[in-house]
Amino acid sequence: MHDYGFLIPLLLGLWAYISIIAQLTGLWWAEALISGALTGLIVGDVNLGLQIGATLTLMSLGMWTYGGATMPDFNTGAIIGTAIGALGSGLEGGLAIAIPTSILMTQLDVLARATTTVFIHGADKHLEKGNLKGITKMHLLGQIPWGLSRGIPVFLAVWLGAGPIQKVIEWFPEWFMGGMQLAGKVLPALGFALLLNQINVKKYWPFLLVGFALFAYINMPIMGIAMLGLAIAIVYMRLEGGSSNA
Amino acid sequence: MPSTDMEKTTKTKIDKATLKKAMWRDIFTLQWSWNYERMQALGFLWAILPVLQKVYKKGEELKEAMQRHLQFYNTNPVASPLILGASIALEEDKAGQAASSIKVGLMGPLAGIGDTIQAVLFRPIIAVIAASLAMGGSMSGPLLIFLAGILWMAVKVPLFWLGYNKSTGLIGEVAGKGLLDKVTNTATIAGLIVIGGFIPSILSRLTTPLQFARTVTVDGEAVEKVIKVQEVLDGIVPFLIPVLIVGLGYYLIKRKLSPIKVLLILVALSFITNALGIL
Numbered sequence: 001m002h003d004y005g006f007l008i009p010l011l012l013g014l015w016a017y018i019s020i021i022a023q024l025t026g027l028w029w030a031e032a033l034i035s036g037a038l039t040g041l042i043v044g045d046v047n048l049g050l051q052i053g054a055t056l057t058l059m060s061l062g063m064w065t066y067g068g069a070t071m072p073d074f075n076t077g078a079i080i081g082t083a084i085g086a087l088g089s090g091l092e093g094g095l096a097i098a099i100p101t102s103i104l105m106t107q108l109d110v111l112a113r114a115t116t117t118v119f120i121h122g123a124d125k126h127l128e129k130g131n132l133k134g135i136t137k138m139h140l141l142g143q144i145p146w147g148l149s150r151g152i153p154v155f156l157a158v159w160l161g162a163g164p165i166q167k168v169i170e171w172f173p174e175w176f177m178g179g180m181q182l183a184g185k186v187l188p189a190l191g192f193a194l195l196l197n198q199i200n201v202k203k204y205w206p207f208l209l210v211g212f213a214l215f216a217y218i219n220m221p222i223m224g225i226a227m228l229g230l231a232i233a234i235v236y237m238r239l240e241g242g243s244s245n246a
Numbered sequence: 247m248p249s250t251d252m253e254k255t256t257k258t259k260i261d262k263a264t265l266k267k268a269m270w271r272d273i274f275t276l277q278w279s280w281n282y283e284r285m286q287a288l289g290f291l292w293a294i295l296p297v298l299q300k301v302y303k304k305g306e307e308l309k310e311a312m313q314r315h316l317q318f319y320n321t322n323p324v325a326s327p328l329i330l331g332a333s334i335a336l337e338e339d340k341a342g343q344a345a346s347s348i349k350v351g352l353m354g355p356l357a358g359i360g361d362t363i364q365a366v367l368f369r370p371i372i373a374v375i376a377a378s379l380a381m382g383g384s385m386s387g388p389l390l391i392f393l394a395g396i397l398w399m400a401v402k403v404p405l406f407w408l409g410y411n412k413s414t415g416l417i418g419e420v421a422g423k424g425l426l427d428k429v430t431n432t433a434t435i436a437g438l439i440v441i442g443g444f445i446p447s448i449l450s451r452l453t454t455p456l457q458f459a460r461t462v463t464v465d466g467e468a469v470e471k472v473i474k475v476q477e478v479l480d481g482i483v484p485f486l487i488p489v490l491i492v493g494l495g496y497y498l499i500k501r502k503l504s505p506i507k508v509l510l511i512l513v514a515l516s517f518i519t520n521a522l523g524i525l
Contacts, residue, residue, distance in 0.1 A: 021278070024277040024280065025274050025275065025277070026274075026277075026323050026324070026395070026398065026399050026402070027395045027396065027399060028369075028392065028394060028398070029392075031388075031391050033373070033377060033380055033387055033388045033391050034388045036388075037380070037385060037387070037388040046385070050380040050381070050384075050385070051380070051381065053387075054376075054377040054387065057376065058373070059509070061370050061374070062365075062370075062505075063505065064361060064365035068280065068282070068285055068320060071505075072505075072506070099509070099513075113282050115281075116281035117281040119281065119288065120287065120288050120316075123288050123316065127309065127312050127313060128309075130305055132295065135288075135292065135295070135312075136295075138279065138288065139279045139288050139289060139291075140275070142278050142280070142289075175517075175520070175521055176517075178521075179516050179520045181520075182516040182520040183512070183513045183516035185449070185452055185516075186452065186491060186516045187509065187513070187516075188448050189488065189494075190495050190512055192441060192445055192492045192495070192496075193494075193495030193496040193499055193508070194495075195370055196441065196492075197496065197499045197500065198362075198365065198366050199434055199437065199438060200434060204434055204435055204438050207435050207439045207442065208438045208441065208442040210439050210442060211439040211440055211441060211443035211444070212442040212443065212445065212446060212485075212489075213442075214439075214443055215442070216483075216485050217484070222374075222375060222378070222440070222443055225439060225440055226440050229435070229436040229437075229438075229439030232436070234432060236435055237428055237435070
């Protein structure tokens, strides 16, 4: 197979639209793991979708849209990367597309967040006229720039881009694919580093050692470490706040 | 400008159906019209609109109330129903200025707490467990994230009623007692312990294939002995390579490099060590 025709790109573009709106709603649908798996189902390679989704999810660990900040769009990256990787280049080729896509998509995120300003100005005008229906309309239409900023690039990239990009990937030398494969294993470290950056490691670092030792020397499963972690945290906070505790 | 706070004589008790309507609007669509200028302002206005219509019958009064709620507003979406609940309780008393103050007063601190719990504790733990399930080829990975999102949404319902019932009492609770500090610190400690376990488990595939052949003499005979570097490293500290790479990433971010630059450095490092046969 060399390209996807029209229907699959349309479906994927639609999902890209729906998932970002669901994310705005508060559901976690614009997650690389969910979109990777779903794209894998649609294009017929679920395992590839899971692998690409998992790698991108781990990279995104410490990233968050604090106060409306823009972060790499790993969700869109997972959709496009999985669709292209499934044409034959697999995990390495998929990641080679997914990672730059995630970064480039930040530009469109900024565009969407700026375009929506039109609707709040529209709401101001309707308010002046006392037109409540108009206010409702402005609010509900606000999702359109958000959805299109994801839906259109996904549709176009998979519809027109997948075939040509696949041809380019076939030219990639072996050392490039080998490097990409290793990068897939290394990049989750970025997620951990960013996550640690948000935590007061200076004050609480000994707890990091506890978790490390439990896994590295006792090989305790993660769920066990999580339970023990919660117990230790609660006991510690009780002891620390002992006297002032009501 | 006439102060609406002075007209406390009439208290409008809002019926439950209208309250629920406002709550669901906030829960599902708060951010649909998110924009750089006033962020979640329009979403909040649309949520509280059914309440304002019941409280302010006169056109001018209603317009003024709507304008008040179209001012800049942005908080963690999970915390928003709490603020909405408290604002509605005040609007019932026609204490409009107080409703505006409570919004401004609560949105910052609650955004901080909500974002911390979501981005530093809850999502990372769910995401790492889900990712490791998915790496093993299981659909339960994405399913777990999906369910976690629903759980995170479900929290909003009780928060709305808490806000509505406590009203102005919320400010004292958020600011005082240090209760929320305690929650955040407990989350941090539990999070760190789990991350400590995650780093070696998720990055366990980072090993070195390097090995050296050395000739040693055993009982007067020359014997070729292969020394695997990974085994030597494991003898010192297990999972040393994963720890060093996370350490490098953390160091670079602390040096104020942007995440994208650190990402590019890690990709370059992967290409170089792969080409040299180190990793």
